[in-house]
Amino acid sequence: MEAQAEFQRIQELLPAWLETSRLTTPEGAVATYIPELAKIPADALGIHLMNGQGEFSSAGDCGFPFTMQSVSKVFTLILALMDRGEGEVFAKVGKEPTGDDFDSMLKLELVEPGIPFNPLINAGAITVSSLISGRSPVEQSARILTFFRELANNESLDYDENVFESELDSGHLNRSLGYFLKHNGVLEGSVEEVLHVYFRHCSIRATCADLARMGLVLAYDGTDPITGRNLIPRRFVQIAKTFMTTCGMYNASGEFAISVGLPAKSGVSGGILALVPGRYGIGIIGPALNKKGNSVAGVHLLQRMSREFDWSLF
Numbered sequence: 001m002e003a004q005a006e007f008q009r010i011q012e013l014l015p016a017w018l019e020t021s022r023l024t025t026p027e028g029a030v031a032t033y034i035p036e037l038a039k040i041p042a043d044a045l046g047i048h049l050m051n052g053q054g055e056f057s058s059a060g061d062c063g064f065p066f067t068m069q070s071v072s073k074v075f076t077l078i079l080a081l082m083d084r085g086e087g088e089v090f091a092k093v094g095k096e097p098t099g100d101d102f103d104s105m106l107k108l109e110l111v112e113p114g115i116p117f118n119p120l121i122n123a124g125a126i127t128v129s130s131l132i133s134g135r136s137p138v139e140q141s142a143r144i145l146t147f148f149r150e151l152a153n154n155e156s157l158d159y160d161e162n163v164f165e166s167e168l169d170s171g172h173l174n175r176s177l178g179y180f181l182k183h184n185g186v187l188e189g190s191v192e193e194v195l196h197v198y199f200r201h202c203s204i205r206a207t208c209a210d211l212a213r214m215g216l217v218l219a220y221d222g223t224d225p226i227t228g229r230n231l232i233p234r235r236f237v238q239i240a241k242t243f244m245t246t247c248g249m250y251n252a253s254g255e256f257a258i259s260v261g262l263p264a265k266s267g268v269s270g271g272i273l274a275l276v277p278g279r280y281g282i283g284i285i286g287p288a289l290n291k292k293g294n295s296v297a298g299v300h301l302l303q304r305m306s307r308e309f310d311w312s313l314f
C-alpha cells in the first residue's frame with residue numbers, strides 16, 4: 001500500500017484494533033518481582049506510531065510514562081559499540097539466542113567460555129553496562145541518559161527513582177549474574193558499580209511517543225528523519241536490528257518473527273519498541289505479560305497490524 005494511504009488507514013483503524021487487543025490483557029499478569037512495577041494497571045494498553053515526516057497516530061493509554069527496562073538494552077548496546085567498537089564488545093558477549101529465560105544463568109556455567117550468549121539477556125546487558133565509557137558509574141549513567149535524550153529528542157527524559165531503588169533492593173538474581181560474570185573474568189572492576197549503571201538505565205522513564213521516536217531513528221538507519229541528525233552509525237543499527245529480530249522478544253523471538261516479522265524489543269514493565277524499516281517507529285505499553293515476559297496485548301496488536309499491512313520482513 002502507498003505510504004500516505006497506509007498511514008491514513010492506520011489512523012482510522014488503530015483505536016478499534018487497540019480495544020480488541022485490550023481484551024487479551026486478562027491472559028497476562030503484571031511483573032511483580034520488581035515490587036514497584038506491580039503498581040501499573042494490568043489492563044492498560046497504549047500505542048504511538050510515528051512516520052519519517054513526524055506525523056503520528058496514537059491510541060489508548062499512551063500518555064503515561066513507564067520504565068524502559070529491557071528496551072533500554074538495545075541502546076546501551078549501541079552506545080557500547082560506539083564507545084568500544086565491535087571487536088571489544090563481542091569479545092565479552094556473544095551473538096546467539098539462548099532458548100532460556102531472560103534472567104537465566106544456566107549457560108554461563110554450562111557453555112564455555114562463560115560469556116553471555118547475547119547483549120539483550122540480563123547477563124549480556126550487565127556486561128554491556130560495564131563497557132560504557134566514563135570515569136565513574138555516575139558518568140557512565142549520565143552518558144547513557146544524554147544519548148537516550150538525543151534519540152528520543154526529549155530533554156526531559158529521566159529516571160524513575162522509585163523503580164531504581166526497587167531494583168537495587170530486589171535485584172538478587174541480577175547480582176548473582178554479576179558476580180558469576182566477575183568470576184568468569186567477563187566483568188572488570190566493581191560488580192556493584194556495574195549493576196548500578198545497569199539498574200539506572202533500566203529505570204529510565206519514557207512514554208510510547210519516546211519509544212516511537214527512538215524506534216524511528218533505527219527505522220531510518222541511525223538518522224533522525226525529522227531533525228536530519230545522524231545519531232548512530234548505520235552498521236551499529238544493523239547489528240541492533242539483527243539482535244532485536246533474533247533475541248528482542250526473548251525466548252519468544254522465533255514465534256514473534258513468524259507472526260509479526262519486525263525488529264522489536266520488549267521490557268518487563270510492558271513496553272515494546274518496534275519498527276518498520278524506512279517507515280515507522282512504534283512504541284507500545286501493555287503491562288500484562290505472557291509467560292515469556294512480553295506484553296500480551298502489545299504482541300496481539302502488532303500481529304494484527306503486521307498482517308493487515310504486510311509488514312513482515314520475511
Ligand code: DON
Pocket residue numbers: 068069070071102103122167174202266267268269292293294
Ligand atoms: O533486570 C531486570 O530484571 C529488569 N530491570 C529488566 C528485565 C526485562 O525488562 C526483561 N523483560 N522482559
